[in-house]
Amino acid sequence: MQVTPELLSRFTLLKPLPRQVLEGLAPHASLVRHARREVVVRAGVREDRVCFLFEGRLQGVGHTIDGREVGLYFVEPGDFCGELALFDDSPQPEFVIATAAATVVFLARNPLREVMLNSSSVSNIVGRKLAERVRQMTEQRTLLGLSNIDQRVCGQLYLLIKGEQRQVESGEIVNPPTHQEIAIMLNISRERVTRAFQALQSRRIVRRDGPGRLVIIDLNSLRRFARGEEEL
Amino acid sequence: MQVTPELLSRFTLLKPLPRQVLEGLAPHASLVRHARREVVVRAGVREDRVCFLFEGRLQGVGHTIDGREVGLYFVEPGDFCGELALFDDSPQPEFVIATAAATVVFLARNPLREVMLNSSSVSNIVGRKLAERVRQMTEQRTLLGLSNIDQRVCGQLYLLIKGEQRQVESGEIVNPPTHQEIAIMLNISRERVTRAFQALQSRRIVRRDGPGRLVIIDLNSLRRFARGEEEL
DNA sequence: AAATTGACGTGACCAGAGTCACAAGCAATT
DNA sequence: AATTGCTTGTGACTCTGGTCACGTCAATTT
Numbered sequence: 001m002q003v004t005p006e007l008l009s010r011f012t013l014l015k016p017l018p019r020q021v022l023e024g025l026a027p028h029a030s031l032v033r034h035a036r037r038e039v040v041v042r043a044g045v046r047e048d049r050v051c052f053l054f055e056g057r058l059q060g061v062g063h064t065i066d067g068r069e070v071g072l073y074f075v076e077p078g079d080f081c082g083e084l085a086l087f088d089d090s091p092q093p094e095f096v097i098a099t100a101a102a103t104v105v106f107l108a109r110n111p112l113r114e115v116m117l118n119s120s121s122v123s124n125i126v127g128r129k130l131a132e133r134v135r136q137m138t139e140q141r142t143l144l145g146l147s148n149i150d151q152r153v154c155g156q157l158y159l160l161i162k163g164e165q166r167q168v169e170s171g172e173i174v175n176p177p178t179h180q181e182i183a184i185m186l187n188i189s190r191e192r193v194t195r196a197f198q199a200l201q202s203r204r205i206v207r208r209d210g211p212g213r214l215v216i217i218d219l220n221s222l223r224r225f226a227r228g229e230e231e232l
Numbered sequence: 233m234q235v236t237p238e239l240l241s242r243f244t245l246l247k248p249l250p251r252q253v254l255e256g257l258a259p260h261a262s263l264v265r266h267a268r269r270e271v272v273v274r275a276g277v278r279e280d281r282v283c284f285l286f287e288g289r290l291q292g293v294g295h296t297i298d299g300r301e302v303g304l305y306f307v308e309p310g311d312f313c314g315e316l317a318l319f320d321d322s323p324q325p326e327f328v329i330a331t332a333a334a335t336v337v338f339l340a341r342n343p344l345r346e347v348m349l350n351s352s353s354v355s356n357i358v359g360r361k362l363a364e365r366v367r368q369m370t371e372q373r374t375l376l377g378l379s380n381i382d383q384r385v386c387g388q389l390y391l392l393i394k395g396e397q398r399q400v401e402s403g404e405i406v407n408p409p410t411h412q413e414i415a416i417m418l419n420i421s422r423e424r425v426t427r428a429f430q431a432l433q434s435r436r437i438v439r440r441d442g443p444g445r446l447v448i449i450d451l452n453s454l455r456r457f458a459r460g461e462e463e464l
Numbered sequence: 465a466a467a468t469t470g471a472c473g474t475g476a477c478c479a480g481a482g483t484c485a486c487a488a489g490c491a492a493t494t
Numbered sequence: 495a496a497t498t499g500c501t502t503g504t505g506a507c508t509c510t511g512g513t514c515a516c517g518t519c520a521a522t523t524t
Contacts, residue, residue, distance in 0.1 A: 070377035087363035131319035145302035
């Protein structure tokens with residue numbers, strides 16, 4: 001499906017680009033809808049495009065040698081993935097799957113790379129984004145260091161809450177990942193995630209609101225549990 | 233201590249740079265020796281320099297909210313760290329400490345950034361390196377997905393063996409990390425690492441050769457254990 | 465409407481990792 | 495030579511999280 005420059009400018013990475021540049025990129029972009037559980041980016045192949053998430057939620061997953069899934073990161077709307085293709089020609093190290101029905105924009109790699117190299121301000125932006133990705137991975141890895149598993153779950157939930165919402169006392173997560181998907185992010189079993197959620201729900205800290213919406217009732221308590229100041 | 237352009241060209245990142253550029257960078261570089269356990273890069277401060285490791289071994293470590301250490305990555309001689317400063321102005325997310333007496337070269341951030349922005353070939357190289365760092369972190373994270381802990385230790389040891397050595401049947405790791413340092417990389421206890429090493433040593437797969445040298449006697453077996461084809 | 469599928473919930477069991485406590489070995493320093 | 499400090503080695507006990515085996519429920523397909 002055709003993509004307009006306006007649509008491209010909805011993404012934080014591309015927003016600062018001049019109109020003219022976006023018009024040049026638009027013909028190399030295509031809009032694709034993915035059903036839940038579909039593979040969006042394949043591991044092991046050299047991708048010739050970068051994936052921008054417009055709506056839904058994506059998850060990067062790796063695999064251990066013995067076949068277990070490993071959760072690497074979540075992608076929120078407005079963000080992107082597969083950006084390593086911009087920097088080298090090695091194959092993508094991980095799969096990216098849709099954890100909720102998703103609308104994504106694929107942007108051909110080479111035109112974007114051109115833009116990036118010709119304009120130092122663009123390569124600045126892309127570089128900053130990649131640096132942010134490293135920080136995000138570091139943060140995620142730090143979660144795994146927590147010995148108390150309920151703490152990990154609370155920490156993960158906290159990471160899933162968008163920055164703007166963190167100031168207030170309650171929030172929500174749209175299209176939350178399943179227990180299984182959280183489990184592979186935190187290196188724990190699906191059942192253990194369920195039990196953690198049970199504890200959180202019985203204390204009225206979180207509440208499910210139908211599928212596709214998780215309400216954080218008491219954000220302060222969630223934060224305290226994530227910090228280990230209090231135990232579930 | 234003064235740094236010569238020749239010294240700079242010993243690093244894989246800087247090697248491809250034209251002599252002239254290296255001469256421009258050299259005045260902004262300084263050579264520093266760090267004793268074992270010393271902090272090389274501090275977390276939470278905006279670093280104005282990038283750190284290249286000449287000799288020894290470094291380890292990036294984060295901290296959970298409750299103070300536990302989290303091992304993030306190892307840095308081998310010829311490689312570098314603190315490179316996020318090249319891309320943004322946010323503070324360094326992690327500490328970097330010397331796990332063995334180390335000689336490092338600090339290179340001021342801004343001159344290097346200039347070089348990077350002015351030459352697209354240089355920003356290519358830096359970008360590729362950062363992409364490689366992401367791959368490395370992914371690989372490291374995947375290790376944590378292994379449910380069998382001996383497998384994790386073997387996998388970590390395998391990662392510590394330099395690429396060139398992986399082809400042959402035996403290898404060595406100079407300045408190996410302590411059990412404690414491996415433990416925080418793999419999210420396990422120090423004692424558990426010791427027990428894994430006991431098993432490997434009694435099977436004549438690895439052998440300590442004084443401090444600062446770990447000999448891998450049977451690399452093939454190590455690989456098989458890392459893959460879970462056989463259990464300790 | 466029935467069947468199927470996928471996500472969530474829950475109990476029982478147990479292997480295995482953490483923890484604690486202490487000993488032994490080794491290096492550098494006094 | 496003695497001391498100090500760090501690393502490694504080892505046993506015993508505890509307890510948590512994984513696993514298995516179900517059941518429930520809602521949504522979607524046939």
